[in-house]
Amino acid sequence: MKKYILKRVAISIVTLLVILLVLFLMLEFMPGSPFNDEKLTAAQKAILNKKYGLDKPMLIRFFNYIKAMLSGDFGVSYTISKNTPITSLLQTRLPISLRLGGQAILIGTVIGLILGLIAAIKHNTIFDTITTVISVLGVSLPSYVFAMALIYGLGFRLKWFPILYDVKKPFDSSIMPTISLCMFTIATVARFTRTEMLEVLGSDYMLLAESKGINSFRLIFRHALRNALIPIITVLAPLVVGLMTGSLVIEKLFSIPGIGSLLVSAIQSNDYNVVVALTFIYSLMYIGIMLIVDILYGVIDPRIRLVKGAGNE
Amino acid sequence: MIKVKKLVALFFSLVLVLSLTACSGKNTEEKTNNAGTDSPAATEGTDENAAGGNVLNVQFDVEVASLDPQIATDGTSFEVLSDVTEGLYTIDASGLPALAMAQDVQKSDDGLTYTFTLKDAKWSNGTPVTAKDFVFAWRRLVDPTVASEYSFIAEIANIKNAADIIGGKKGIEELGVTAKDDKTLEVQLDVPVPFFESLLAFPSFLPVNEDFFTNAGDSYGTSPDTILSNGAFKITSYEPAATTISLVKNPDYWDAGKVGLDGINYQVIKDSQTAMLSYQNGDLDVVTLSGEQVEQFQADTEFHNIMAGYLWYISPNQKVKGLENLNLRMALALAYDKSAIVSNILKDGSIVADFAVPTLLATGPDGKDFRETTGTYLPSDKTKAQDYWKKAQAELGIDKLTYTMIVEDTESAQNVAQFIQSEIQTTLPGITIKIETMPKKNRVERMQSGDFELGLTRWGPDYSDPMTYLDMWETGNPNNYGFWSNSDYDAIIESAKKGELALDPAKRWEALKNAEKIVMDNAVIFPVYQKGDAVMIKSGVEGIEFHSVGINRIYKDATKK
Numbered sequence: 011m012k013k014y015i016l017k018r019v020a021i022s023i024v025t026l027l028v029i030l031l032v033l034f035l036m037l038e039f040m041p042g043s044p045f046n047d048e049k050l051t052a053a054q055k056a057i058l059n060k061k062y063g064l065d066k067p068m069l070i071r072f073f074n075y076i077k078a079m080l081s082g083d084f085g086v087s088y089t090i091s092k093n094t095p096i097t098s099l100l101q102t103r104l105p106i107s108l109r110l111g112g113q114a115i116l117i118g119t120v121i122g123l124i125l126g127l128i129a130a131i132k133h134n135t136i137f138d139t140i141t142t143v144i145s146v147l148g149v150s151l152p153s154y155v156f157a158m159a160l161i162y163g164l165g166f167r168l169k170w171f172p173i174l175y176d177v178k179k180p181f182d183s184s185i186m187p188t189i190s191l192c193m194f195t196i197a198t199v200a201r202f203t204r205t206e207m208l209e210v211l212g213s214d215y216m217l218l219a220e221s222k223g224i225n226s227f228r229l230i231f232r233h234a235l236r237n238a239l240i241p242i243i244t245v246l247a248p249l250v251v252g253l254m255t256g257s258l259v260i261e262k263l264f265s266i267p268g269i270g271s272l273l274v275s276a277i278q279s280n281d282y283n284v285v286v287a288l289t290f291i292y293s294l295m296y297i298g299i300m301l302i303v304d305i306l307y308g309v310i311d312p313r314i315r316l317v318k319g320a321g322n323e
Numbered sequence: 324m325i326k327v328k329k330l331v332a333l334f335f336s337l338v339l340v341l342s343l344t345a346c347s348g349k350n351t352e353e354k355t356n357n358a359g360t361d362s363p364a365a366t367e368g369t370d371e372n373a374a375g376g377n378v379l380n381v382q383f384d385v386e387v388a389s390l391d392p393q394i395a396t397d398g399t400s401f402e403v404l405s406d407v408t409e410g411l412y413t414i415d416a417s418g419l420p421a422l423a424m425a426q427d428v429q430k431s432d433d434g435l436t437y438t439f440t441l442k443d444a445k446w447s448n449g450t451p452v453t454a455k456d457f458v459f460a461w462r463r464l465v466d467p468t469v470a471s472e473y474s475f476i477a478e479i480a481n482i483k484n485a486a487d488i489i490g491g492k493k494g495i496e497e498l499g500v501t502a503k504d505d506k507t508l509e510v511q512l513d514v515p516v517p518f519f520e521s522l523l524a525f526p527s528f529l530p531v532n533e534d535f536f537t538n539a540g541d542s543y544g545t546s547p548d549t550i551l552s553n554g555a556f557k558i559t560s561y562e563p564a565a566t567t568i569s570l571v572k573n574p575d576y577w578d579a580g581k582v583g584l585d586g587i588n589y590q591v592i593k594d595s596q597t598a599m600l601s602y603q604n605g606d607l608d609v610v611t612l613s614g615e616q617v618e619q620f621q622a623d624t625e626f627h628n629i630m631a632g633y634l635w636y637i638s639p640n641q642k643v644k645g646l647e648n649l650n651l652r653m654a655l656a657l658a659y660d661k662s663a664i665v666s667n668i669l670k671d672g673s674i675v676a677d678f679a680v681p682t683l684l685a686t687g688p689d690g691k692d693f694r695e696t697t698g699t700y701l702p703s704d705k706t707k708a709q710d711y712w713k714k715a716q717a718e719l720g721i722d723k724l725t726y727t728m729i730v731e732d733t734e735s736a737q738n739v740a741q742f743i744q745s746e747i748q749t750t751l752p753g754i755t756i757k758i759e760t761m762p763k764k765n766r767v768e769r770m771q772s773g774d775f776e777l778g779l780t781r782w783g784p785d786y787s788d789p790m791t792y793l794d795m796w797e798t799g800n801p802n803n804y805g806f807w808s809n810s811d812y813d814a815i816i817e818s819a820k821k822g823e824l825a826l827d828p829a830k831r832w833e834a835l836k837n838a839e840k841i842v843m844d845n846a847v848i849f850p851v852y853q854k855g856d857a858v859m860i861k862s863g864v865e866g867i868e869f870h871s872v873g874i875n876r877i878y879k880d881a882t883k884k
Binding site: 041046047048050089099103166177262278 | 603762763
């Protein structure tokens with residue numbers, strides 16, 4: 011297991027470097043520069059490029075960047091927040107996105123699992139129908155529709171929650187964004203849990219376990235749910251990254267100072283360092299979560315671990 | 324069983340990680356709270372503010388990019404900067420320069436030396452505002468190592484040696500600004516600049532205290548502790564790219580008695596629907612409407628139209644075959660109905676542009692707006708356009724022409740472009756217009772390199788003088804996208820900038836009117852409209868001054884009931 015993890019970590023580092031290199035290449039080919047203002051003269055642009063080292067060839071910039079990054083320096087922003095170190099932008103913005111995404115994932119998964127379990131156990135009853143309706147709605151309605159409905163209903167009409175995100179009241183103002191964000195997770199998890207549970211519950215070994223007289227609580231959580239979890243974790247992993255890295259639409263609607271909206275403005279304004287730093291963090295999180303998922307597979311299903319372990323020898 | 328334990332352990336560690344991030348979020352929240360505690364108004368929520376009287380809640384649609392006066396380049400940053408900092412001059416309600424930090428000014432007879440005596444004013448840390456603060460800031464503006472994007476404004480002001488210092492040929496100490504003593508600032512110009520005083524109200528010329536700047540180091544301008552104020556307000560809550568910024572009235576401001584507001588809260592809201600709901604909710608007092616919202620609210624008593632300085636126009640590339648023909652350019656310029664564009668498509672208070680120099684931009688030596696005493700040019704006239712087209716067909720020996728117009732990918736620009744396309748194609752049979760959309764940065768890049776046929780573009784003014792538009796069409800100017808060249812025109816512009824005309828404001832003013840006429844008579848550009856902004860302002864809020872140049876909104880005299 012240890013060897014397997016070490017190998018995976020090594021591969022991850024190489025992958026990250028490749029991602030960064032491709033990113034530098036793509037930014038190189040992106041039209042324009044951070045200094046697009048039509049009021050800048052060519053001489054002034056040259057001064058700016060020199061100041062930020064953008065006059066150097068792409069490969070040299072790439073290695074300089076990697077070197078600086080190893081010491082925790084992600085460079086400064088060129089346009090969004092002029093001359094501000096990216097690390098300080100991240101310090102204020104990343105926790106907000108992580109918190110919202112984390113809340114949405116946690117609540118979404120728990121509610122989704124419960125709904126899915128109820129639907130599977132009470133198959134073909136009214137509970138099952140309700141869950142199916144919720145799932146279909148959650149998957150098909152975009153999150154901004156929920157968000158707009160919440161803003162109008164709970165925020166504007168009833169005034170229960172603030173419409174705009176307020177950094178001084180992070181809990182109150184995170185409720186509506188969290189609900190809007192977790193709807194999709196609830197729907198996805200509920201749907202998969204229901205399908206998987208129905209399959210597992212109908213299998214021969216479950217019949218056998220039931221006939222042996224194992225109590226129903228133990229039967230469901232020890233035997234059925236555990237087997238149903240694998241596909242659920244598979245679909246959950248990309249959702250986790252997607253939510254933790256901030257949603258552009260939700261951030262825009264609630265005016266949340268997260269990193270989703272930051273990336274979009276950075277790309278639009280050629281703010282190279284911000285794009286690179288955020289993409290790096292996205293990749294890091296994605297690779298990290300995928301690693302955790304693979305380890306989780308092994309924990310849940312020993313057969314997966316054995317096969318992979320054997321492959322390593 | 325062991326595996327179950329592992330699973331449980333993993334789950335709990337995940338929960339732990341999540342709760343840790345939640346905690347760190349809380350910590351930053353407490354920090355911001357602490358930073359604001361010495362200013363009661365800012366720490367209260369917006370509701371309390373509304374109850375407590377006059378703290379104004381204003382929407383921004385984009386974050387502040389910098390609160391360093393010599394680094395900032397955008398209107399949002401300029402607005403906050405001028406709330407908290409005051410330069411030698413400010414702009415009064417009618418758009419004219421008014422003495423601010425300067426108590427008095429002496430001009431030499433040749434117009435080349437200005438001697439300012441400063442007011443007894445203090446920075447918010449108690450140190451007096453001195454002439455050295457201006458010298459330090461202006462040297463930063465032209466310093467190539469600072470690389471200020473707005474250094475060109477010092478060149479426009481013609482401050483002695485500015486151009487050479489920016490070009491790296493001279494040291495910053497050679498800039499024509501000297502602190503004669505703590506309260507006396509002497510500025511030397513290379514040539515007289517008639518609009519020099521109004522230029523000094525521009526945020527790039529705001530003072531910076533050297534000691535404070537050096538102590539703050541790289542973090543200057545990034546938090547309430549690293550921003551010094553000598554203006555009507557001071558900052559109590561700010562961080563880079565913040566979505567909320569809080570200001571309170573500065574009790575040490577020299578004119579504090581006149582400041583009507585207790586503070587200003589800025590809130591960045593990029594979604595116009597959310598912004599309007601917050602306004603209706605009472606969270607905001609001032610909000611900018613998007614084009615599609617205008618129709619819904621324009622009957623409201625709180626609806627206002629504000630003239631902005633931007634001129635939108637089509638630039639024909641005269642290096643492209645056919646477009647060098649004056650009759651063809653005239654045909655194109657007259658072929659589309661401008662009033663339909665402003666009243667049916669934009670609907671935001673934009674006005675028809677039959678000119679190259681926008682209205683409400685500059686006041687002349689006669690005390691009148693430039694537009695008041697000049698004619699209008701190139702008004703839409705489809706019959707005349709057809710006549711010109713016939714002449715052009717004969718001269719060029721062709722029946723048909725196809726041109727591609729490049730347009731940026733914003734909704735309003737595309738709508739306007741499509742309308743112009745259909746108008747030209749129906750008015751001038753035989754001409755086909757194709758539209759190519761792209762991000763603004765690509766459009767600017769292609770137009771600057773001459774890689775286009777027609778381009779729908781805009782220009783915003785940098786200072787209150789027609790020259791901010793007119794020098795664009797000088798031969799060789801990088802923004803003379805169409806490569807038009809006229810030696811008479813160049814002579815007028817050069818003389819008005821640095822020659823004989825610069826010495827005689829009244830004569831210069833007449834010459835600039837003539838210059839505009841030359842540009843229009845030659846259809847160097849096809850003007851389309853001057854941009855208007857639609858804003859909602861809560862009743863009871865009064866005295867906000869809106870300007871189309873430099874600082875967009877000034878709140879010094881604003882009040883809220």
